Amino acid sequence: MKTHEIIIVDDHLLFARSLASLVDSYNEYTVKYTFQNGSELVDKLAAGMALPAIILLDVKMPVMDGIATMKWLKKYQPDAKVLALSMEDDEKTILNMLRNGAKGYLLKDIQPSLLKKALDTVLEQGYFHTEQVANTLMKSLNDDSKKKERIQLKENEIRFIKLACEEKTYKEIADEMFLSPKTIDGYRQHLFDILNVKNRIGLVMYAIKNGIVEV
Amino acid sequence: MKTHEIIIVDDHLLFARSLASLVDSYNEYTVKYTFQNGSELVDKLAAGMALPAIILLDVKMPVMDGIATMKWLKKYQPDAKVLALSMEDDEKTILNMLRNGAKGYLLKDIQPSLLKKALDTVLEQGYFHTEQVANTLMKSLNDDSKKKERIQLKENEIRFIKLACEEKTYKEIADEMFLSPKTIDGYRQHLFDILNVKNRIGLVMYAIKNGIVEV
DNA sequence: TTAAACAAGAGGAAAAACCCTGTTTTTAAA
DNA sequence: TTTAAAAACAGGGTTTTTCCTCTTGTTTAA
Incomplete structure (x- = not known):
């Protein structure tokens, strides 16, 4: 029976080696290479090496690092199946890896048996996540909807911002809000000042980053 | 021992009733009210009713509907713990509910025993999710990173778009790209045409929606 | 090889965005 | 009840954006 090829990318040699022997102990999987950093992997792939079944990164x-590697893979090898490995469950990092296409995120202190399950699941379903990581994911969805309004904006200002994110002129926004264009101009200027942006583009980016408008 | 109060909001009376008796059968939980739609709930809350431990919505x-109700709750009762109930596992809807603060998303065809676990988990951990929903979540993270570039954009056009999402004038962008402002103007016009947007705001929104720029 | 498509760039002009300094009216607070 | 801040609005000027048409040189495809 043909086994699935695995590549391990980890700078801690000791860990990488033991991980490799663990993976090799499964009948269905074989470690093809272990690399010490992302660019070794990228080099080989760029040189034409075929994608393995799964990359443990x-x-x-x-x-x-992992994130830079993921970005490269997302662009040039979007079909790569990557399981991220990490010591810490930092929310930002997890999100970043997953957003860049990682199929799952494993903490290094998991039970060895879970690794087998993770590999199997990724091949079958395309994704794998631990309870813990899924929780972090859920939380993040909510946190950013809460950490809004660090600067307290008025009802009307928010209405204005939302309209400013559409393809409308200030004149049209004024009409829609039943206010004079000059008032709208005042809103605009005031928001530029307090939000520290230079033009309407900055306002739009602020609105998106702070969840005032849905993307 | 004091039980946790639950409110059920569901227009299917038969389902709501049986759900209520199921919840009541748990020693730790008591159904306080059942409402037939979101506005009944909102009315009561607006009139000063205290939040229950959990709302099954x-x-x-x-x-x-559920989403409108979540939006209201997010704004006026952000501490409400809501478990969403749904027949279908539509990706957009799930995301929408969770983004608006739902603590979990339960499909109506789950095992009754899972409901108990869901209630317990929400109270303990703040979140609950089934395997299935977590999977959907993961998938959505990736899908939108892939569905990029439906319209094939040139390298230079992408560079321009990225800069257009910053607070720069076209003159500044031209300098940065070592091109004449008139060439930049050409890029702009061409992109407006092929992307079907009316102004730079539309261009920025397109860039964000299609993952050309990170948010 | 000739025509078509494309990229870079120019001129000119109207529209929109931006900026500053004011006045009047409302609203809230002392 | 007076005062003061905030909201609505105006005038008027500068800059940027947007739109249209046109030229020139380079690839590309028939």
Whole structure:
């Protein structure tokens, strides 16, 4: 029976080696290579190496870390199946890896048996996540909807911002809000000042970053 | 021992009733009210009714549906703990409910025993999600990172768009790209045409929706 | 090889966005 | 009841954006 090829990318040699022997102990999987950082992997892939079934990718590495590697893979090898490995369950990092196409996020302190399940699940379903990571994910969805309004905006200002994110002129916005264009101009200027932006583009980006408008 | 109060909001009376008796059968929980739509709930809350421990909220309802209700709650009762109930596992809806603060998303065809676990978990951890929903969540994270570039854009056009999402004038963008402002103007016009947007705001929104720029 | 498509760029002009300094009216607070 | 801040609005000027048409040189495809 043909086994699935695995590549391990991790700068901690000891860990990488033991992980490799663990993976090799499964009948269905074989470790093809272990690399010490992202750019070793990228080099080989760029040189024409075929994608393995799954890449186990450490997040924190010197030279080219997990996130940089994911970005490269997303662009040039979007079909790569990557399981991220990490010491810490930092929310931002998890999101970043997953958003860039990682199929799952494993903490390094998981039960070895879980690794097998993770590999199997990724091949079958395309995704794998632990309870813990899923929780973090859920939380993040909510947090950013809460951490809104660090600067308290008035009802009308928010209405204005939302309209400013559409393809409308200020004149049209004024009509829609039943206010004079000059008042709208005042809103605009005031918001530029308090939000520290230079033009309407900045206002739109602020609105998106702070969840005032849905993307 | 004091039980946790539950409110059920569902327009299907038969379902609501049986759900209520199921919840009441747990020692730790008591159904306080059942409402037939979101606005009944909102009315009571607006009139000063205290929040229950958990609200079980149907997604598809007449008058005021789950999403509208979540939006109201997010604004006026952000501490409400809501478990969404739904017949279908539509990706958009799930995201929408969770983004608006739902603590979990239960499909109506789950095992009754899972409901108990869901209630317990929400109270303990703040969140509950089934395997299935978590999967949907993961998938959505990735799908939108892939569905990029439906319209094939040139390297330079993408560079321009990215800069157009910053607070720069076209003159500044031209300098940065070592091109004449008139060439930049050409890029702009061409992109407006092919992307079907009316102004730079539309361009920025397109860029964000299609993952050309990170938010 | 000739025509078509394309990229870079120019001129000119109207529309929209931006900026500053004011006045009047409302609203809220002392 | 007086005062003061905030909201609505105006005038008027500068800059940027947007739109249209046109030229020139380069690839590309028939």
